[in-house]
Amino acid sequence: MEEQSHEQASIETSPSSSSVDHKTWIETQDFLKKKLIAEDDFTWRLAVTGRSMEKEEEVLKYVGGVDISYSKEDPSMACGVLVVLDLQTLQIVYEDFSIVTLHVPYLPGFLAFREAPVLLELLEKMKTNANPLYPQLLVVDGNGILHPRGFGLACHLGILANLPTIGIGKNLHHVDGLTLSGVMQLLKAKEDYAEDFVTLKGCSGRIWGVAVRSTGGSLKPIFISVGHRIALDTAIRIVKMTCKFRVPEPIRQADIRSRDYVRKHQTRMSK
Secondary structure, eight states: OEEOOSOOOOEEOSSOGGGOOHHHHHHHHHHHHTTOOOSOOOSEEOOOTTOOOOTTOEEOOEEEEEEEEEOSSOTTEEEEEEEEEETTTOOEEEEEEEEEEOOSOOOTTOTHHHHHHHHHHHHHHHHHTTOTTOOSEEEEEBOSSOSTTSOOHHHHHHHHHTOOEEEEESSOOOOTTOOHHHHHHHHHHHGGGTOOEEEEEOTTSOEEEEEEOOSTTOOSOEEEEEEESOOHHHHHHHHHHTOSSSSOHHHHHHHHHHHHHHHHHHHHHHO
């Protein structure tokens, strides 16, 4: 596994909370949303058992996962992590992290303005170094179009990094009439048919994503939505391929590492 072993210095993201212009955030989201591609738009293929691949065909091999964890003692201190997994083995082949001091406040519906700069920096660093393990696809601990403004962190990251992205939510955004109780009732009804997901169709008729019981022993669903440059059906297939537990392995591993780095950083600072 390739790991970035150098010590990370704390950095600050901007703008400061006093200068945040929420209207600008809305305008930025609306501008970026126009670039959103909600269908398959990539050169690789998924390897299919029993199907021979042409020599020149590119197969999806490297899947990235990103997550950010926050210090309980100091919520402005956070750690962003990027991991890259081999899709066949689900083993980590690359990881990097960044300890940051955040000055952008969290505002519901605008998480990307707080977290995306940290994660984009990790991706850009890898790309600048022409790393051959650069992910072909990114799984994001954050929603895609299943979002109050139809444009969550996974969409934001996907467009700015120009990568196919899948949004994974652990909690349901109550948009367009969707409710957790309603989704759970539908999932329970599906048990009789051995189906493990329900389509999240809002009152408007729009399909926002799916709720999935990703493993047999998982009681709580996860919520999959399109981020960028991928169709929902393809996103579901890839998520199922990467789940050992409830949460897809790329973001589960990123979460484990980001929490660990935060703990280690706090221990060093307290000495």
